[in-house]
């Protein structure tokens with residue numbers, strides 16, 4: 001659970017945003033009533049009677065009693081009836097957390113199923129929401145597949161600044177620690193700074209970085225790198241690419257040429273095309289997936305910068321809309337700040353549910 005607390009800590013902004021939002025929704029219409037002596041019903045979970053206003057916040061006015069204690073319910077825990085008003089507020093909250101309209105509607109509809117008219121506490125709502133999010137995310141949580149091909153060719157794509165270089169460094173370090181020999185090709189030959197940065201990460205990971213003179217043809221560098229990786233018997237070749245979306249036609253041509261050249265050496269490659277997405281870009285990440293799916297054969301995602309962003313909800317939208325595997329998440333700038341994607345932990349961290 002150590003990683004969970006780290007993730008929760010780092011996803012603090014997201015979870016506190018959703019946390020506070022959910023608290024506010026339940027707390028909307030009033031303060032918590034003090035617990036009265038144990039005269040009333042132990043735990044009141046019955047649906048509202050028609051005479052009660054549908055969206056009224058209610059508090060348990062009785063002591064929890066044995067059943068309540070067994071269920072861990074607090075006597076003064078605020079509760080609110082799950083009705084249309086509340087669903088609308090939940091939808092708004094989820095949309096504000098970057099889940100997107102379609103996904104937010106689906107999530108809230110699923111939450112309401114069989115529970116409409118029931119009184120729920122914030123904790124129960126959070127748990128419901130976390131379960132619903134985890135259900136969506138379970139389908140996409142898959143580590144990057146490792147094949148028997150030598151070298152396994154991993155093409156890394158994404159817009160500039162999304163975290164490609166950092167992610168390649170982190171992945172290279174993990175694969176190396178797992179006993180694999182890794183080679184990195186600095187395929188963004190147009191920016192000297194990008195190549196230098198990749199070399200820094202290669203040094204950190206203890207992995208060679210193959211470079212070419214500034215402005216030279218990336219495809220030719222990739223050809224040389226793949227030939228060398230083959231000759232050296234390397235397990236993995238990770239290829240960094242340019243991410244200039246401003247000129248999409250050029251980028252498309254550049255990536256297509258890289259893939260053609262790779263296939264001349266190994267017709268089965270590239271074996272993975274990882275799209276690196278910056279979680280802080282929110283809904284824009286959805287557009288990036290659409291664009292990169294058009295110009296490359298995206299096989300999986302890495303989501304970076306999940307630490308300290310209030311926009312973690314976009315992962316749920318991505319999973320719901322595209323169903324592409326999420327191989328890993330970046331939770332910081334250090335070499336070990338790349339974690340496997342765990343749907344339960346993510347859902348708990350995002351919603352503020354305590355797993356410990």
Ligand SMILES: Nc1nc2c(ncn2[C@@H]2O[C@H](COP(=O)(O)OP(=O)(O)OP(=O)(O)O)[C@@H](O)[C@H]2O)c(=O)[nH]1
Pocket residue numbers: 158159160161162163164165166167188194197242243303304305306307329330331332333337
């Ligand atoms: N907080 C945080 N920062 C990250 C993470 N991943 C990358 N970064 C930072 O994001 C910035 C951009 O990362 P790069 O790896 O250089 O991104 P890139 O896609 O290679 O960008 P170009 O080199 O411009 O193509 C750097 O300052 C990284 O330190 C992450 O998971 N969390």
